[in-house]
Structures are given as C-alpha cells and as structure tokens.
Amino acid sequence: MKPTLRNNLFILSIGLVLGLTLAITQGVFAERGTASTFSLPVDDLRTFTEVFAKIKNDYVEPVDDKTLLENAIRGMLTGLDPHSTYLDPEGYKELQVGTTGRFGGLGIEVGMEDGFVKVISPIDDTPAKRAGVMTGDLIVRLDDTPVKGLSLSDAVKIMRGKPGSDIVLTIVREGVDQPLKITITRDIIRVKSVKSRLLDDKFAYIRITSFQSKTGESLLKEIEKLKEDAGGSLKGLVLDLRNNPGGVLSAAVEVSDAFLTNGLIVYTEGRDVDSRLKFSATPNDVMDKAPIVVLVNGGSASASEIVSGALQDQHRAIIMGSKTFGKGSV
Incomplete structure (x- = not known):
C-alpha cells in the first residue's frame, strides 16, 4: 500500500468520525455549558482506516465509499443492543409509513436477535397472522436469501413487495425440531389500531x-x-x-x-x-x-x-x- 493512500484515507476517516462526533455531541456540550473535551481513539481509527483501505483495494468486487461507511455506522449501532439501528432517509421514510397504519407487506413487527430476524408480534388480520407466524419465531431465510448478514432494513425490504406475490419464510421455532417453511402472500396492510x-x-x-x-x-x-x-x-x-x-x-x-x-x-x-x-x-x-x-x-x-x-x-x-x-x- 502506498504511504500517500494510507495517509489520505486516515485523514478522511478522522474527519468523518470527528464530524459525526461533533454533530452528535455539540448540543449536549452546549446544554451543559462546560468546556468538555473529546478525545479521539487515534490508534483504533488507524486500524479502521487500514481495514477500509484493504477492502477498497483487495475485496473481490468494488465497493463504493458510501456503502462501506454506512455499513460501518450500522455495525456500531447494532453492536449496542437489539433495538438500536441506523436509519438512512429511505429507512426513516419506511418507519413513518409503519406508524400511519397502512403499508404493503406481511403484517409482522420484527427486530434483530443474534443476526436473525425475530418476530416480536404478528399483527391481527394480516397475512402473517393467518399463515401461523408466532411471537418469538426466528426467521433465518427469506425465499432463498439467508438472513444472517442482512441488516434489519434490508430484511424488511425483501419481505415487503407487490401485493399478491408470495414469499417463503424459513422459521426456527422454540420447541420444534426442524425449521418450518411458511408461504405468505403479501397484501396491503391496513392496521386499525x-x-x-x-x-x-x-x-x-x-x-x-x-x-x-x-x-x-x-x-x-x-x-x-x-x-x-x-x-x-x-x-x-x-x-x-x-x-x-x-x-x-x-x-x-x-x-x-x-x-x-x-x-x-x-x-x-x-x-x-x-x-x-x-x-x-x-x-x-x-x-x-x-x-x-x-x-x-x-x-x-x-x-x-x-x-x-x-x-x-x-x-x-x-x-x-x-x-x-x-x-x-x-
């Protein structure tokens, strides 16, 4: 690796993290009215930069900077707890749609657990409820796509689709020895709360x-x-x-x-x-x-x-x- 490339990428990463950090903490520091200081973990950021450069140079397929950085942000948040997640503009729009009571999909509320999609609850009078999806089910495959490695937003995108189209969920259920395959027909979900x-x-x-x-x-x-x-x-x-x-x-x-x-x-x-x-x-x-x-x-x-x-x-x-x-x- 050329020293110039390494240095430039390191400066880019430092600038990105510093910018995000300042954006997040500026309001807190202003509210507290103190001269708080923030110390950047330079050694750890150097490791991050080296990994970033290694992927850019050597990964089997080209990956753009935006995708790598957004994936890094998602990783930071999903590592905190099962409920913290990063929403890009499209993901935030999907969240707003879900709280209005009308959207296209299967009719389940989901979260992430150990890299799999966990069913928090099937929604009444929806395709998922009628198909027999239950609270606590772990979805391990969506059609032929393994869930492991997908973000929650990516999994939701796959589950949503054209009304009338089918999707096969492979589910691991507590107390059942073998994974279950459940075919669900997508529909417009109208939730009367x-x-x-x-x-x-x-x-x-x-x-x-x-x-x-x-x-x-x-x-x-x-x-x-x-x-x-x-x-x-x-x-x-x-x-x-x-x-x-x-x-x-x-x-x-x-x-x-x-x-x-x-x-x-x-x-x-x-x-x-x-x-x-x-x-x-x-x-x-x-x-x-x-x-x-x-x-x-x-x-x-x-x-x-x-x-x-x-x-x-x-x-x-x-x-x-x-x-x-x-x-x-x-």
Missing part, C-alpha cells in the same frame, strides 16, 4: 393492536361510542394489549393518560439532557374509576409495556396474562 365491542352487562372490551399516531384519539372515540351503546356509562373495561408490539411513545402516553388522573406515566433516562423526559397524567379518567383489566403476553412490547406498567404502578388496573417482551428502551 383500536377495535372494541360491548360485552355483557355494560362491560367493554377494547383491543389495541399497535400504537400509531392517532391511537389515543381513536381510543377516546371508541369509549364514547361504547358508553352510548351501554346507555351512558360502563361498569368496567378489558384492555387487550396481547401481541401488541408497541409503536409511537406519545400514543402510549395518551392511552395511559385516558385512565389516570395524576401521577407519573413514564420517564426516560439518558446521557443527553434532551433524552431525560417525564410524562405525567392529567385530571380526567374516561372510565370514571370503573375497574380495568389489562391483558398482556410475550408479544406485548415497548409502548404496550409502558401502558400496562403505568396503570399497574398507579394501581389503576389489574394486569393479567404472561410475561411481556421486556424491551425496556424507547
């Missing part, structure tokens, strides 16, 4: 399938409708959050606040001052202190756990079911 019905003797049943941007608003409308059907008031509520993979944090706060009159709903902690948030209840219980039972299971994750945890902590509801997913991050 809140469903309800009136049970016997003025008791209400509300099912929240996911937490979308308008879930809180939809919940209030459904409760008002149930009250009208019941003749003006309800004696109690069954809130079903089973196989609800979560969604928008603000929706979880709104749903919790609908049943609470005071107290802390949820708070977030982080090293950045801007990540330290507290959400408290406002004085209005739409159920007028009527008893509430919340149903949960292993597919209840994230925002579902926030709601059930807040109602339990404030002694507002009884939680029934099995152990929840245990995400613990927002």
Whole structure:
C-alpha cells in the first residue's frame, strides 16, 4: 500500500468520525455549558482506516465509499443492543409509513436477535397472522436469501413487495425440531389500531393492536361510542394489549393518560439532557374509576409495556396474562 493512500484515507476517516462526533455531541456540550473535551481513539481509527483501505483495494468486487461507511455506522449501532439501528432517509421514510397504519407487506413487527430476524408480534388480520407466524419465531431465510448478514432494513425490504406475490419464510421455532417453511402472500396492510365491542352487562372490551399516531384519539372515540351503546356509562373495561408490539411513545402516553388522573406515566433516562423526559397524567379518567383489566403476553412490547406498567404502578388496573417482551428502551 502506498504511504500517500494510507495517509489520505486516515485523514478522511478522522474527519468523518470527528464530524459525526461533533454533530452528535455539540448540543449536549452546549446544554451543559462546560468546556468538555473529546478525545479521539487515534490508534483504533488507524486500524479502521487500514481495514477500509484493504477492502477498497483487495475485496473481490468494488465497493463504493458510501456503502462501506454506512455499513460501518450500522455495525456500531447494532453492536449496542437489539433495538438500536441506523436509519438512512429511505429507512426513516419506511418507519413513518409503519406508524400511519397502512403499508404493503406481511403484517409482522420484527427486530434483530443474534443476526436473525425475530418476530416480536404478528399483527391481527394480516397475512402473517393467518399463515401461523408466532411471537418469538426466528426467521433465518427469506425465499432463498439467508438472513444472517442482512441488516434489519434490508430484511424488511425483501419481505415487503407487490401485493399478491408470495414469499417463503424459513422459521426456527422454540420447541420444534426442524425449521418450518411458511408461504405468505403479501397484501396491503391496513392496521386499525383500536377495535372494541360491548360485552355483557355494560362491560367493554377494547383491543389495541399497535400504537400509531392517532391511537389515543381513536381510543377516546371508541369509549364514547361504547358508553352510548351501554346507555351512558360502563361498569368496567378489558384492555387487550396481547401481541401488541408497541409503536409511537406519545400514543402510549395518551392511552395511559385516558385512565389516570395524576401521577407519573413514564420517564426516560439518558446521557443527553434532551433524552431525560417525564410524562405525567392529567385530571380526567374516561372510565370514571370503573375497574380495568389489562391483558398482556410475550408479544406485548415497548409502548404496550409502558401502558400496562403505568396503570399497574398507579394501581389503576389489574394486569393479567404472561410475561411481556421486556424491551425496556424507547
């Protein structure tokens, strides 16, 4: 390797990492109002530069700089925990689509675990649910493409596609000796996040399938409708959050606040001052202190756990079911 190339690549990498670091930390340092300094790991960056140059020069196929650097960023984040990920503009757009309640695909909420796609929860009334996909399934192959080595966004791109087209998922399921092959026909996924019905003797049943941007608003409308059907008031509520993979944090706060009159709903902690948030209840219980039972299971994750945890902590509801997913991050 020529010294000039090595030096130039090293300077390029130092500049890239320094730029990213300053962009991330600038707001924190300004908020703290201190003369904090940041020390770059020069020796480690030299190793990174050497690997970068080796791939550019010797890899079997040419790889552009943008792809290598984005893959490096993804690697940094996926190594932190199962839920941290890097979103490029296209990935961020996909995330926004998923919270609106209408998108094309299979109808499963997924994450990454040990390099494989893990099913957090199949969504009600979708192709994946009807095909028998279950919470906890590990997807190891998409058609003929191994999942190992793919990013989560790449796997999602493969699973989404033209409505009416088929995809074969190879799944490893706990308690089953051999991998399962499940063929699913893609469809337009229309997720109605809140469903309800009136049970016997003025008791209400509300099912929240996911937490979308308008879930809180939809919940209030459904409760008002149930009250009208019941003749003006309800004696109690069954809130079903089973196989609800979560969604928008603000929706979880709104749903919790609908049943609470005071107290802390949820708070977030982080090293950045801007990540330290507290959400408290406002004085209005739409159920007028009527008893509430919340149903949960292993597919209840994230925002579902926030709601059930807040109602339990404030002694507002009884939680029934099995152990929840245990995400613990927002």
